[in-house]
Amino acid sequence: MNQKIREIAGSLISVGILIFYFKALWQMVEKVKGWIPGNGPVEFSDGTILLATGLGGLVSAVVITTLGISKPGKAPTGAVQELSKDFGQITMAIIAIAYVGVWLFLGGYAAIYGVIRMPDASSTLHEMGIAWFGLLLGAGYAYFGINPPK
Numbered sequence: 001m002n003q004k005i006r007e008i009a010g011s012l013i014s015v016g017i018l019i020f021y022f023k024a025l026w027q028m029v030e031k032v033k034g035w036i037p038g039n040g041p042v043e044f045s046d047g048t049i050l051l052a053t054g055l056g057g058l059v060s061a062v063v064i065t066t067l068g069i070s071k072p073g074k075a076p077t078g079a080v081q082e083l084s085k086d087f088g089q090i091t092m093a094i095i096a097i098a099y100v101g102v103w104l105f106l107g108g109y110a111a112i113y114g115v116i117r118m119p120d121a122s123s124t125l126h127e128m129g130i131a132w133f134g135l136l137l138g139a140g141y142a143y144f145g146i147n148p149p150k
Helices: 003-033 046-069 077-083 089-117 123-144
Strands: none
Touching: 003 046, 003 089, 003 123, 046 089, 046 123, 089 123
């Protein structure tokens, strides 16, 4: 397969994954925001949970890897552009920034409502928020090039 076609297809798949992740997690948080304490915990369909957690793990892995291969303290666009020298450098940089931005925004949004504001509303969102905090630490270590003491 042609390299350009592969990169275009990869970009479209990457954007599709990000959109599905955004939609699933956004709906979960919005449902929790409407929670009334006396009605019991908020329940989600198995499909929504699968999409949000599965794609959330994939998006988190992409973000942490992208930050890990970037120069410490620099925007992740340089590392992505090196991976895509022949085609789509600007597109790849935009996708990398979108992944990091969406991951930070949505993860923080889920953590605020799932862990801080309404921890009893949904155990699923609560656990996702706690996991995001842990991954945020890993992303910080990767971004700033911090190595744990030996």
